[in-house]
Amino acid sequence: xxxxxxxxxxxxxxxxxxxxxxxxxxxxxxxxxxxxxxxxxxxxxxxxxxxxxxxxxxxxxxxxxxxxxxxxxxxxxxxxxxxxxxxxxxxxxxxxxxxxxxxxxxxxxxxxxxxxxxxxxxxxxxxxxxxxxxxxxxxxxxxxxxxxxxxxxxxxxxxxxxxxxxxxxxxxxxxxxxxxxxxxxxxxxxxxxxxxxxxxxxxxxxxxxxxxxxxxxxxxxxxxxxxxxxxxxxxxxxxxxxxxxxxxxxxxxxxxxxxxxxxxxxxxxxxxxxxxxxxxxxxxxxxxxxxxxxxxxxxxxxxxxxxxxxxxxxxxxx
Amino acid sequence: xxxxxxxxxxxxxxxxxxxxxxxxxxxxxxxxxxxxxxxxxxxxxxxxxxxxxxxxxxxxxxxxxxxxxxxxxxxxxxxxxxxxxxxxxxxxxxxxxxxxxxxxxxxxxxxxxxxxxxxxxxxxxxxxxxxxxxxxxxxxxxxxxxxxxxxxxxxxxxxxxxxxxxxxxxxxxxxxxxxxxxxxxxxxxxxxxxxxxxxxxxxxxxxxxxxxxxxxxxxxxxxxxxxxxxxxxxxxxxxxxxxxxxxxxxxxxxxxxxxxx
Numbered sequence: 377x378x379x380x381x382x383x384x385x386x387x388x389x390x391x392x393x394x395x396x397x398x399x400x401x402x403x404x405x406x407x408x409x410x411x412x413x414x415x416x417x418x419x420x421x422x423x424x425x426x427x428x429x430x431x432x433x434x435x436x437x438x439x440x441x442x443x444x445x446x447x448x449x450x451x452x453x454x455x456x457x458x459x460x461x462x463x464x465x466x467x468x469x470x471x472x473x474x475x476x477x478x479x480x481x482x483x484x485x486x487x488x489x490x491x492x493x494x495x496x497x498x499x500x501x502x503x504x505x506x507x508x509x510x511x512x513x514x515x516x517x518x519x520x521x522x523x524x525x526x527x528x529x530x531x532x533x534x535x536x537x538x539x540x541x542x543x544x545x546x547x548x549x550x551x552x553x554x555x556x557x558x559x560x561x562x563x564x565x566x567x568x569x570x571x572x573x574x575x576x577x578x579x580x581x582x583x584x585x586x587x588x589x590x591x592x593x594x595x596x597x598x599x600x601x602x603x604x605x606x607x608x609x610x611x612x613x614x615x616x617x618x619x620x621x622x623x624x625x626x627x628x629x630x631x632x633x634x635x636x637x638x639x640x641x642x643x644x645x646x647x648x649x650x651x652x653x654x655x656x657x658x659x660x661x662x663x664x665x666x667x668x669x670x671x672x673x674x675x676x677x678x679x680x681x682x683x684x685x686x687x688x689x690x691x692x693x694x
Numbered sequence: 695x696x697x698x699x700x701x702x703x704x705x706x707x708x709x710x711x712x713x714x715x716x717x718x719x720x721x722x723x724x725x726x727x728x729x730x731x732x733x734x735x736x737x738x739x740x741x742x743x744x745x746x747x748x749x750x751x752x753x754x755x756x757x758x759x760x761x762x763x764x765x766x767x768x769x770x771x772x773x774x775x776x777x778x779x780x781x782x783x784x785x786x787x788x789x790x791x792x793x794x795x796x797x798x799x800x801x802x803x804x805x806x807x808x809x810x811x812x813x814x815x816x817x818x819x820x821x822x823x824x825x826x827x828x829x830x831x832x833x834x835x836x837x838x839x840x841x842x843x844x845x846x847x848x849x850x851x852x853x854x855x856x857x858x859x860x861x862x863x864x865x866x867x868x869x870x871x872x873x874x875x876x877x878x879x880x881x882x883x884x885x886x887x888x889x890x891x892x893x894x895x896x897x898x899x900x901x902x903x904x905x906x907x908x909x910x911x912x913x914x915x916x917x918x919x920x921x922x923x924x925x926x927x928x929x930x931x932x933x934x935x936x937x938x939x940x941x942x943x944x945x946x947x948x949x950x951x952x953x954x955x
Binding site: 385568569570572573576577610611614619620621622 | 943945947
């Protein structure tokens with residue numbers, strides 16, 4: 377009996393994006409990381425090149441976290457408020473491929489750091505670790521637009537990944553990333569139409585498509601994971617069928633989103649099992665599920681989840 | 695929809711003159727403007743007046759690809775003119791076109807394969823243009839069988855069911871729609887379909903409107919490609935919108951622009 381050939385033939389693929397620059401390339405990083413490059417759906421090796429395996433970026437906050445659940449805080453308690461030491465631990469002890477410097481401290485409703493303070497934080501982390509860097513604003517447009525040009529300038533040559541460009545606020549960050557040679561994260565609020573629109577808007581400014589990473593926004597297990605999955609899947613298929621405005625690698629935020637889930641953060645719920653396991657499990661399940669839809673950078677928070685996701689990547693891509 | 699820009703054709707006076715005087719600017723301007731307007735191929739036709747059609751085709755191909763990297767459709771009824779164009783082509787090529795008698799396909803399909811080119815196969819044989827659906831589909835089936843025999847991938851086979859002017863044959867558009875639909879089930883993957891659109895409105899008082907509506911109807915039936923006036927922005931907008939409504943393109947507020955990228 378003939379077995380029918382069910383392989384799909386795709387005409388497009390995911391762009392390869394290069395993160396970080398070594399000294400030889402004008403930066404100071406120990407290594408560069410390549411992401412994307414898939415020419416088919418994740419794991420479907422028999423159809424073609426599945427691209428680079430996903431990489432893990434661990435979050436490093438510029439301020440000591442105030443609302444982190446105890447099991448998550450325990451791992452970084454002694455370095456909280458010291459981003460350089462925190463970043464070092466992520467890379468050296470927990471094997472993070474990159475660190476994501478999350479500048480929550482810029483927020484006017486929070487610590488209200490100045491742009492100069494943010495630059496200082498970023499440069500300290502840069503000195504402390506040799507991996508490529510992600511720098512993520514606080515989400516307050518005015519504050520981010522003030523800080524990001526200075527951060528971008530301070531990191532010139534490092535080919536960092538800066539975020540985020542949004543539909544209503546993309547010009548400043550796009551312009552500085554373009555000028556300083558960085559990669560750019562385009563954010564859309566779980567909306568594939570806006571996702572495409574933001575990519576068109578930044579590309580209209582002359583930003584190269586192969587320096588964009590998409591953040592479609594993440595919903596954790598029980599909080600919109602299936603919706604996130606279907607958006608990422610649809611985006612991936614559009615890219616594979618030749619839609620250049622959807623052909624970018626994807627970053628997901630499993631750390632923050634998973635630890636917001638009450639199943640992860642509730643201390644007083646013995647019926648759900650030990651709390652120190654619940655959060656890492658929530659992060660791991662969210663991340664490994666999205667890996668099957670197609671994700672290239674996974675933002676994590678807990679070291680246990682980071683290790684478990686690392687094992688899953690090795691199993692899927694080994 | 696794969697838009698094939700129809701403007702570089704010796705039937706148009708400006709192009710005819712440009713070919714005669716070897717004025718590259720006119721051709722290259724048309725090549726650039728059509729590419730910006732969303733053409734995925736540029737049709738190149740030396741027309742009937744060219745003195746040495748082979749030399750003219752070589753010049754058109756070289757002149758066009760010196761300006762843009764857009765793939766080209768080498769358009770001629772004469773095999774030696776097509777071969778002249780193929781010799782100098784550096785960008786991907788569509789051969790436009792051949793009649794579909796078996797002996798014609800046996801000549802053109804190996805040539806297309808040799809140049810890794812797509813091939814437009816007209817549903818015309820020595821018996822002429824069929825006037826009904828069944829005969830057209832029969833020719834389509836023969837084209838598919840020949841492509842399989844020659845090992846030609848179906849995504850390189852473009853079947854043209856022949857669009858006739860509406861004021862000559864008003865019963866034809868609905869046949870074209872049926873042929874497009876039936877072609878999809880001839881093989882898996884199916885061959886592609888293409889029409890030379892502008893012919894439908896020849897000699898009518900509302901050319902642009904008729905072209906536009908006909909194209910949308912054909913796209914809804916599953917049309918893959920059309921040789922059109924890509925500089926007619928209303929026509930392109932209609933085609934892009936039709937494809938967006940069929941979920942072939944993800945909607946964005948700039949979908950009309952995205953559809954031309």
